[in-house]
Amino acid sequence: MRQIENVVRDRGxxxxxxxxPVQGRAGCAAFLTELKRQKKYAKATHNSWACILSDGGPVKDDDGETGAGAVILRMLERAELTDTIIVVTRWYGGVHLGGDRFAHVVTCVRAWLEDAATD
Known part of the structure; x- marks a missing residue:
């Protein structure tokens, strides 16, 4: 599991x-369970995610952050990345961000993809 914290801070x-890497829907569920074993991720406001499964196609979950899963999924499709889950976690700071939240999701996914490319 590759994690990058404090990617973006905006209005709290x-x-x-x-x-x-994951294998199938069960792999996605196991990844999320493992992530949420860390208390701060379990208490996060949103853990939005997406994955393109080689044996099941695209899957995503906004986790209450409407549209975030679709943004992650589009970026995975562009990167032609399969069987890899990406989870963008947000701790809500009390101020609605409007459309800026989509830019922040893009920034997070881009940071993960760039970091993964350095291996």
Whole structure:
């Protein structure tokens, strides 16, 4: 599991991104369970995620952050990345960010993809 914390801070909200290889829907569920074993991720406002499964196609979950899963999914499609889950975590800071939240999701996914490319 590759995690990058404090990717974006905006008006009190904080963002992090995590990701790694998975196999099938069960692998996605196991990844999320493992992530949420860390108390701060379990208490996060949103853990939005997406994955393109080689044996099941695209799957995503906004976790209450409407549209975030679709943004992550589009970026995975562009990167032609399969069997890898990316989770963007947000701790809500009390101020609605409007459309800026989508830019922050993009920034997080881009940071993860760039970090993964350095291996």
């Amino acid at each position: 909200s904080k963002y992090a991104v995590s990701g790694g």
